[in-house]
Amino acid sequence: MSLRTTTDYVEDVSPGSGALPPRARYASSDARSLSLNGSWRFRLSDTADAEDDSFAQEGYEAGGWAEVPVPGHWVLQGHGSPVYTNHLYPFPVDPPRVPTENPTGDHLRVFDLPKDWPADGGAVLRFDGVESCARIWLNGTELGEFKGSRLPHEFAVGHLLKTVDNVLAVRVHQWSAGSYLEDQDQWWLPGIFRDVTLLHRPAGGVLDFFVHASYDHLAGTGTLRVDSDVxxxxxxxxxxxxxxxxEPVTVPAEPWSAERPRLYEGVLATEGERVALRIxxxxxxxxxxxIKVNGxxxxxxGVNRHEWHPERGRALDLETMREDVLLMKRHNINAVRTSHYPPHPAFLDLCDEYGLWVIDECDLETHGFTEQGWRDNPVDDDRWTPALxxxxxxxxxxxxNHPSIVIWSLGNEAGTGRGLTAMAEWMRGRDSSRLVHYEGDLDCxxxxxxxxMYADHAEVERIGRGLDGGTHKRRELPFLLCEYGHAMGNGPGGLADYQRIFETYDRLQGGFIWEWIDHGIKDERYGYAYGGDFGEELHDGNFVCDGLLFPDRRPSPGLVEYKKVIEPVAVEGDGTGGTVRITNKYDFADLSALAFTWSYQVNGETVGEGTLPVPALTAGESAEVKLPEPPVATAAGEAHWTVRALLAADTPWAPKDHVVAWGQFAVSARQVPSxxxxxxxVPGNGLITLGPASFDARTGALRTVGGVDVTGLRLDVWRAVTDNDDGAAWQTxxxxxxxxxxxxxxxxRHRLDAVELGDDALTVxxxxxxxxxxxxxSTVYRWTSDGNRLQLTVSVDPEDDWxxxxxxxxxRFGLSAADRVQWFGGGPGEAYPxxxxxxxxxxxxxxxxDLQTPYVRPQENGARADVRxxxxxxxxxxxxxxxxFTARRWTTEQLDAAEHRTDLTPGDTVWVNLDHGQHGLGxxxxxxxxxxxYHLRAEAAQFSFVFSEIS
Structure with a gap:
């Protein structure tokens, strides 16, 4: 085959040429394979045609080229820079044309066949993911080209292989016609970012196969039929x-569900190959x-999961994928929407194994066409339908063949059109065992x-009540929030309110938080970089950091909150009746895998604990369970019961005693300090003394409490605005x-009106x-003392029309030499209304x-609620x-001005906020x-604090 010099294929709306028909992916086979991952030679050009194709010929000398690891993205390996946009195309919208400035990476890999590589049969070269357009040669012969970045492509290469010195050449273009279909709210990262594998294909080997494994929940039987091309x-x-x-066969079997992911090991054996099945x-x-599974x-x-690693981008390894799944399971998450493309296939293997419901989403989004009213949108243009x-x-x-996948999704934010209809019809014709999803199809x-996406609480409740209107078909369908609870910065708020609505109305079948992880890129300048940090002409800032995990995969407070909100066991009590109500909120499982414990706290200290016998309630069942007698008299102080549901034994996803759910309720009220x-x-030499405290005689400002210096105590109403406070530009x-x-x-501004010395109080x-x-x-500070302690009562009255x-x-006030903090109240992490x-x-x-929460873009954080x-x-x-209660080594103003964590420099003063109220997060x-x-209304308020020096 002669080498082409044209680059017309880059702007061709077709999906490509030369690739074999798609087929099932399997994790294990007795046929030989050779991973071609590793170090590849690499050359970057500015345009698609800047270099000729001679590099693909045998004998080409590439010794002067750079080396990059595959899988990988060259812009994360020192060659060029990443670009982040939410929906704006970072190039002119002129489909299917792309700019002449089109970074193009030539990749070379020379490999030998293993000595025991079979001499008979054929071979297939498989690419699991290349962004966005690739052209392939082996030993100087062109195999073809393809688009569809997060999809597999295979090429027949058996007739081209040599024993040694095989030259695999891959030309990758950052921009192509395919880029118009991949506008997916993520970093644009070109490269060969998933595995490259050579597969031996023995004579009589497995081609495509389809595992049909249905379950009859009434009979308790499974029916298996495996259709195979061979x-x-x-x-x-x-x-x-x-x-x-x-041939179908029906046998007694246990069903698979996300709660009990029962898999059976099987084998598909043809004349030339044995493939492992997980059924x-x-x-x-x-x-x-x-939507029903097994009746x-x-x-x-759920959560929406983009693939992400802060150093490797979308080039994920198996252990990172496993870490994601384990974190989801440990935080009570039961479902994943693979936004907005199919994930690495190994992730789906893990979902099968550990148990997660999956909405598998097609590699399709044309969101940028919204800027022109969806004119020229590819999904409504017949020329693009073959690619779709x-x-x-x-x-x-x-x-x-993955049991975890229960719904296919046509894609995301691609408008509407004939192409989507064609995709849905094809999917139903090929696989009638799953449902079809697409958020943009409002008429269903x-x-x-x-x-x-992002329907507010009131609208979701109207939908649950069947008052939302719409077509007759839509009114008969279940409802999902495929995106809600936008987890950007400090938040999301309101998750518990959503969950109460979901659990009230059968039609509402839950939702998927946007999203799983912050896409911060590890960066020496900033800690983690986001949009605009690489000099992008167009970018959407830190909108790419909107996950429940920080980039290093530490859970954010939002994930901890979500775990509690969606916990599968409800523990409720009022503390006075001597019982606790336990409700099983699983869809399938009983409570036999859990053990329950009680503990009794007085003034925050545990004074007794033990096990709590709870019956193995079936899904949806509740029971009143008697608590033991309190271990101390309730008059001893403020008392609470805490009941926890723990794993009774090790599981594949968490160890014994992992906390699945908990509930806490008060037995007796606290004694209010006075x-x-x-x-x-007492006035003196420029100071006023009152009990243990001293004040500035002119301003009434607190200076010391005992031997503790206090600076700048005054009313504070400002917080470093959160991403959710700022909102989104398109919102009305x-x-x-x-x-x-x-x-x-x-x-x-703070105006001093009066400093008044009374017989028993200092009033400012x-x-x-x-x-x-x-x-x-109008703010009044009234200070009183009993000689040892100091009480401040703050009275606030709004003036004019707030x-x-x-x-x-x-x-707010400042302290020096502050480090350790202890408190009695809500914890251990931050909380807001x-x-x-x-x-x-x-x-x-x-x-x-450690009180600080390391949001990638600094903002209000770290408050502990209900502090006594x-x-x-x-x-x-x-x-x-x-x-x-909040304490930090910088002022709110410094926090508000910071763009990255590295902008925050600890000072000598610790600034403490004691807040009567905070506005909600949303x-x-x-x-x-x-x-x-959850609005903090500007209305008359009075609150007090008692200060004393710790001896």
Whole structure:
């Protein structure tokens, strides 16, 4: 075959040429294979035609080329830079044309066949993922070219192989016609980023096969039929199955579900090959308007998962994928939507093994066409339909034998059009055992599920009640929130409110948090880089950092909150009846795998604990369980019961005693701190003394409490705005972060009106207000003391017409030499008004540094809720009522100004916030803002704190 010099194929709307038809992927076979992963020679050109094709010829000298690891992305390996956009194409929209400036990477790999490589049969060269367009040669012969970055492509190469010095040449173009189909809210990262493998294909070997394994939940039987392009036999020793391909057999079997992922090991044997099968019996159906698996409706507690590693991008290794699955299981997640493309096939093997429901999404998104009202959208242009069908087929054929996949998704944010209809029809014709999903099909013409993104709580409830209207077909379908709870920065808030609605209405079958992990790129300058940090002309900033995991895969507070919100066991009690109500919220499993414990806390200290006998309740069943007698009298102090559900034994995904669910409820109320005003203020040499404290005589500002210096104590209403405070540019709802800043709440002025010395109190009267506005807060600080302790009562009265809520309301002050922190209240992690389900009352301790939450873009973080008392920097602080506690080594203003964590330099002062209230979080970085009940309204308020020096 002669070498072509044209690059017309780059802009061709076809899926490519030369590749074999798609087929099932299997993890294990007795046929030989050779991984071609490793070090490849690499040359980067600025344009698609900058270099000729001579590098593909045998004998080409590439010794001067660079070396890169494959799998990998060359822009993460020192060659060029990554680009992040959410939906804007980073090139002119002129389909199918792409810019002449088109980074093109030539890759070379020279390899020998193993000495025991079979001499007979053929061979197939498989690429599991190349972005975005690849052209392939082997030993100087062109094999073809392809698009479809996250899909497999195979080429027949047996007739070209040599024993030694095989030259594999791959030309990869960053931009191609295929790029118009891959506008998927992620970094644009060219390269050979998944495995490259040479597969021996013995005579009579397995080609394509389809494992049909249904389950009859009434009879308790599984029916297995394996269709194969090559005749053979199927054996499943555990079930006594030995049948010919194409022949159905029904046997008693255990079903597969995400809760109990029962797999049976089998073998498909043809004349030339034995392929390992992992069979899970399950039936997916649309019945009674619900998604049912094995006869039961499923509630999806899911996440959207982009593939990501902070150093390797989308080039994931098996252990990283396993870590993702284990983290999901340990945080009660039961479902994954593979946004917005099929994942590495090994991830699906792990979902089968450990148990996760999967929506497998096609490698398709044309979101950027929304900028022109979807004009020229490829999915409504017949010229592109072959490429769309090719993408659908390559997903379905590769993944069709995974029991974890219960729904196929046509893609994401691609508008509507004839091409999507063609894809849906093809999928149903090929696989009637699964449902079809696509969020953009609002009339549900092509889909089996009514799916939406970021619908607010009220709309979701209307949908649950059947009051949403729509076509007759849509009204009869189940509802999914395929994206909700946008996990960008501090948040999301409101998850518990969504979950209560899901659990109230059968039609609502759950949702998928956006998204799993922050896509921060490890960077010496910033810690983690995001959009714009590489000089992109167009970018969407830190919108790429919107995950439940930080880039290093540490769980964020949002993931900890989500685990609590979706826990599969409800533990409820009021503390007075001597019983606790246990409810099994699994869809299938009973509670036999769990052990329950109780503990009894007084003033945050555990004074008794033991096991709690709980029956093995079936799915959906509840029971009242008697608690033991309290180990101490309730008069001893504020008391709580805590009941936990733990794994009773090791599982493949977590060890024995892993906490699956918990509940806590109060037995007795706390005693509110109070100080008898027995001392009065005494003026002196520029100071006023009151009990253990001293104040500036002119301003009334607190200077010391005992031997502890205090600086800058005053009312504070500003917080470093969160991503969710700022909202998204396209939203029409009020974006409070912008409104707050517009009002000047970040630069409040404090006017001193009076310092009054009474017989038993020091009173300081002030007005706190922003420049250029009439609104203000009349603020009175009243100090009293009993000689040993100091009490501050703050009274706040809004003046004029406050039409917006406050970011926070409390006091702020500075301490020196503060490091260790102890507190009694909510913990161990941060909590805010609409994200506090995971906060449990207890005694906790930390360092100031460990109180911080390392959001990739710095913002308000680290508040501990429901704090009764805290000890820091030599002071003990008690609150009435309970308060939010925050401490950090920089001011709120410095935090607000920082773009990256590296912008924050610890100072000599620790700034402490004691907040009477905080505004909720919501998820308005893409979804709805906080619900009204979590707004911090500007209204009259009074709160107090008691200060004492720790001896």
């Amino acid at each position: 005749d053979g036999r199927v054996t499943v020793p555990e079930l006594g199955i030995d049948v010919a391909t194409g 899970g019996f399950r039936t997916v159906e649309l019945s009674d308007g619900l 039961r409706a499923v509630l999806f507690k 069908l090719d993408r659908a087929a390559r997903m379905v054929e590769r993944d069709k 013409r092509d889909t089996d599920v009514y799916s939406r 100080v008898a005003a027995t001392d009065g203020p 709802d009020i974006r409070y972060g912008l409104l707050w800043r517009g009002l000047g709440l970040h630069r409040m 009267r002030t007005r706190v207000a922003p420049a250029a506005r009439e609104i203000g807060l 039409t917006v809520p406050l970011p926070r309301l409390g006091i 609409d994200s506090r389900a995971a906060s449990s009352v207890g005694r906790w301790q930390s360092t100031v540094d 008392w805290a000890e820091i920097g030599g002071l003990r602080i008690e609150g009435d009522p309970e308060f939010f 998820s308005q970085s893409c979804g709805p803002g906080p619900l009204p009940q």
